[in-house]
Amino acid sequence: MIKCISWNVNGIRACVKKGFLDFFHSVDADFFCLQETKLQEGQIELELPGYYQFWNYAERKGYSGTAIFTKHKPLSVVHGIGEEMEDLEGRVITLEYDHYYVVTMYTPNSKRDLTRLPYRILWEKQARAYLSRLNQDKPVIFCGDLNVAHTEKDVKNDRANIGNAGFTDEERHHFEELLQAGFIDTYRYFYSEEDEAFTWWSYMPGVRDRNIGWRIDYFLVGNQLAEDLLDAKIHANTYGSDHCPVELQLQLK
Template identity: 55%
Template sequence: MKLISWNVNGLRACLKKGFEDTVKGMDADFVCIQETKMQPGQAEVDLPEYPLQYFCSAEKKGYSGTAVFTAREPLDVQYNFGTHTDEGRGIFLEYEDFYLVNVYVPNAQPGLKRIDYRMQWEDDLRAYLAELDRKKPVILCGDMNVAHEEIDLKNPKSNRGNAGFSDQERGKMTELLGAGFTDTFRYLYPDLTGVYSWWSYRFNARKNNAGWRIDYFLVSDRLRDRIREAKIHTDILGSDHCPVELDIDL
């Protein structure tokens, strides 16, 4: 089974940059999207290969939002979780043998202005994932808005303490992994450097590969032996993020 996760930084904009052709070419079973920045009906996604399209939109227009495209009908679909219901940051699909969770984790913002909310969101999500994990294994993907270790960004020293590389955010990722989840890319490639999923639009960051790995597939630890491949498609354009992929036997 192949899954794709991609922060498209505005689905309507990405549609104009070949999104549909890109998705068709990847031939995945699930395509999970973050930062759609749209409300239902604001754009039509022409992907007949994916007749089931689930959108979770923020109340604020042009902000946040998640989506999942698939041909596999779930047993149940849930949008958002707990008290976090207004920013469209999560879609939870239940299948017979697993849960698929697509999230767009809140950005802590410059100066860590939103760090308190980010910490609460992290704690609530981790608790909810633990509930799901007790029932059946979980596949979690999305823009997690954190580079976990120094190996996960080009310039760790100059970014220490900044949003996305603060001790608080890195600590929450450590807690999540410690709660029974595996970072699929690092499981297969523990020492691989220079592979990132996001680059700033400033300072020719992508051209210079001054990036961050902040897009992930995490799986319940008991699925780790079923991981076949984890890829980061750095060659695919259309957003300031690139798609990440998980191939897993399920």
């Protein structure tokens, strides 16, 4: 079995002070993917015996960034989503293996006033093209904070949030197009009707306790891995960030 974890840590240095390493060691994942690490090279040293560490830093200090910690040495490591769209914000890491790719991604937020929505839509198109190319070569295991709630089941107050960043028609449409391009939302594969499963909550008092959240953190896989899927989990009771970790288990044949 291969176990994969994805977690938007909203600053790895802060998350380490809130129990990150306890969760990391207890879950014992083959791949542990991070988004929003918010640091530059040399600003933290994590002792993770048995793991290779791969980081992608944003040029802007204290912003964005991704990482993958893995027990398995990759054939190659790529930052960004290809030459068509320069990634100065450290948002993507791709690890290549003999029979699959592992990709972590931190999708740009459209911002509350939607001023970054045009950039976001361009990103979506380029990311879908990039992932589709990979998936034609080898199956893709893809995770991250994708900053979109796909359906009404993925946000607590769906009617009140229609048109808000992360729940615009445009963002939801592009997520649907990604699925149609050959990918499976693994949590929905197992739990199609669950409407109280969220991965992000506002820091406003009482919001997380009352589970007023959004499901915006995902594991997607290429359709060819459907028979290899074992389970998907949301670790809603794991704290340390405004997001919680999500998990995928699969048995690659």
